[in-house]
Amino acid sequence: MHRVAFLVYPGFELLDVSGPAAVFTGANRALGQHGRPAVYAVVLVSAAGGTVESSSGIAVETRPVTEVRSGEVQTMLVAGAEREPLLAAVADPVLRAALPGLTARAERFGSVCSGGFMLAALGLLDGRRVATHWDSCAPLAKAFPAVTVDPDALYVVDGRLWTSAGVTTGIDMALAMIARDLDAAIAGEVAKRLILYARRPGYQSQFSPVLQAQVRGESPFAELIGWIEANLDAPLDVPSLASRAGLSERTFHRRFVVATGQTPARFVETARLDAARMLLSRGLSLKSVAAQVGLFPATRLSDAFERRFGVAPRLFRDMHAGM
Structure with missing residues (x-):
């Protein structure tokens, strides 16, 4: 034993x-x-x-x-x-x-x-x-x-x-x-x-973008944030998100920063890169991951991933796939 x-x-x-x-x-x-x-x-x-x-x-x-x-x-x-x-x-x-x-x-x-x-x-x-x-x-x-x-x-x-x-x-x-x-x-x-949502790898941050937003209280963008998480491959630029929120671009940007502590662009990129790490750890191809998280083509995923984490996504996948 x-x-x-x-x-x-x-x-x-x-x-x-x-x-x-x-x-x-x-x-x-x-x-x-x-x-x-x-x-x-x-x-x-x-x-x-x-x-x-x-x-x-x-x-x-x-x-x-x-x-x-x-x-x-x-x-x-x-x-x-x-x-x-x-x-x-x-x-x-x-x-x-x-x-x-x-x-x-x-x-x-x-x-x-x-x-x-x-x-x-x-x-x-x-x-x-x-x-x-x-x-x-x-x-x-x-x-x-x-x-x-x-x-x-x-x-x-x-x-x-x-x-x-x-x-x-x-x-x-x-x-x-x-x-x-x-x-x-x-x-x-x-x-x-145990009805866990997912097996979380060790490198995952203690705070997901959604949780960080929720910690700030009753975010007026709670529904929008949930939609972003479920639609990472959709157009998630400020005009698109502002339209979905029913606000002007200027008002949306200002209120989003107040509610989440991040610009919309930073929030979206963080959500996409967190999802990319999870998918890469499953051994998926860079092309497939890039398409699923909205960072297509793969070169765009590689640039953003290496800038944020200091390691190429291909190397990250090789290190963590199957763990």
């Missing part, structure tokens, strides 16, 4: 554990449906063992971290939390003594959300590139300058180290682990059973 251990402590974020745990147990279920044996066993560990209450008030049963035998755990993950419970956990002498040995002997280790602070405090992230919750990126980078924090990625894989941006992104990271351990088909079946 491949044992996955989650390190928890009073006040931890429940979804950081329950989401990925559901993915691993879901993989066992999918394997069973294909007549294959279960692979994963999930265990929760804490400083003293016993009942540990999460930030939501739901408690879980745990084993003492000191009772975990050498080499017993193949994947070691630290759950995140808000500032106060996290600081208390980082200062816990039992956890500080046990965690370095567990991570050293595991096939892989890492964190979900702000759990990376604990690993960083022990020097386990020095010289590594990591992901964490968007609200923790700046504090983590400031407190631990030897750590390279990627503020955009949903999750980052750096050798044996796996770190995710937080909360639901732990699910994305767990699915990627399953795809690597088993195959993409099993990961896809798990995602389907």
Whole structure:
């Protein structure tokens, strides 16, 4: 069995554990449906063992971290939390003594959300590139300058180290682990059973253009933004969008910037390039992707993609297709 251990402590974020745990147990279920044996066993560990209450008030049963035998755990993950419970956990002498040995002997280790602070405090992230919750990126980078924090990625894989941006992104990271351990088909079946909209790759930004617009409140362009996302291959210039919104071009441009914080052209290009990354990761041809996202011919897609991401779309596809 491949044992996955989650390190928890009073006040931890429940979804950081329950989401990925559901993915691993879901993989066992999918394997069973294909007549294959279960692979994963999930265990929760804490400083003293016993009942540990999460930030939501739901408690879980745990084993003492000191009772975990050498080499017993193949994947070691630290759950995140808000500032106060996290600081208390980082200062816990039992956890500080046990965690370095567990991570050293595991096939892989890492964190979900702000759990990376604990690993960083022990020097386990020095010289590594990591992901964490968007609200923790700046504090983590400031407190631990030897750590390279990627503020955009949903999750980052750096050798044996796996770190995710937080909360639901732990699910994305767990699915990627399953795809690597088993195959993409099993990961896809798990995602389907969990009714996920899509399996999100690690390089995808923590904030989609639509979500960024929604965060700003009741956008007067919510319906238009949804239409843009569904019609990336349509003409999406200011005259066309202004006409669809029933506004003059000048008024539309001004109100759109106020509502979204971006010009219409920048918003549309971001939406198109985000969609292009998803399609390229599926191995589609540049010509097909360019047509689907409205950046045709392929040279137009290549120019915009390399300008935004610093890598040619063909190379990006070769690096990520099938992951």
